[in-house]
Amino acid sequence: MSFNAETYFQEIAETLKVIANSSAGNHFTKAENIAKMEGFLAEMQYAEGYQLVLMDSFRAQLIDNKSDNILQKRFFTYFLLKNYAEGTFSGKYQIIDNCKAVVDKITAKMLNDRANYLNMMHRLDVPSLTFTQVGPVGSNWWGINVSFFMLDHPGSIVYNNDDWTEPVIIS
Numbered sequence: 001m002s003f004n005a006e007t008y009f010q011e012i013a014e015t016l017k018v019i020a021n022s023s024a025g026n027h028f029t030k031a032e033n034i035a036k037m038e039g040f041l042a043e044m045q046y047a048e049g050y051q052l053v054l055m056d057s058f059r060a061q062l063i064d065n066k067s068d069n070i071l072q073k074r075f076f077t078y079f080l081l082k083n084y085a086e087g088t089f090s091g092k093y094q095i096i097d098n099c100k101a102v103v104d105k106i107t108a109k110m111l112n113d114r115a116n117y118l119n120m121m122h123r124l125d126v127p128s129l130t131f132t133q134v135g136p137v138g139s140n141w142w143g144i145n146v147s148f149f150m151l152d153h154p155g156s157i158v159y160n161n162d163d164w165t166e167p168v169i170i171s
Contacts, residue, residue: 002120002152003152004145005076006054007026008165009052009078010028012052012106016102016109017104019049019080022048022049023039023048023049027050028051028054029115030054031055032056033055033057037055037135040138041077041137041139044083044138049082050102050143051083051141052081053078061073071152072152073125073152074149074150074152075149077146077147078146079134079137079145079146080102080106080143081099082095082098083140083141083142084141084142085140092135092142095142096144103146107129123151123152124148125151128148128149130148131145132144132145
C-alpha cells in the first residue's frame, strides 16, 4: 500500500477550518506542472480564500544501504496560496505569513499522523520537509511551497534473463 497524496491533501483542504471556511467553493486542485497551475490560477484571479494545489507528477530516487532492502524515496510537493490583487509589498508579506501559519497547521497534522501511524505518514522523511515562498503565481497568487519525501518500497525490480536478447560482444 502506498501513500495517496491526492486523497490526503484533498481531505486537508476540506477539513482544515481555516482553508475550508476561507470562502465558498473548492479549495483543492491537482496540477501536472507549474504552467498548468498558473493557467488554473489565472482563471481564478477573483477567487478569495486559500487554495491548496498538489503537483501531480512522479519523481523518486532509490536508496541502497548496501543490503538487499532497496527503498524508494518518492517526492511530493504542494502549494498553499492566497490571492492578493493589490500588489503592495507590505501586504504581500502578510499573505505569505498567513499562508505559512496554515502550512504549520498542515505540517502539525502530518507529524501527528506520523507519530500515530495514520494515513501512511509513518513513512514521512521529516528532514526532507522544505518550505519556500512563492509568488506571484498566475494572477497575483502568493504563498508557500512545501516539498517532502516519503519512503516506500520500489515495487518489483527484478532482473529476468527472459527480458533480454543475447548480447552482442564486440571485440
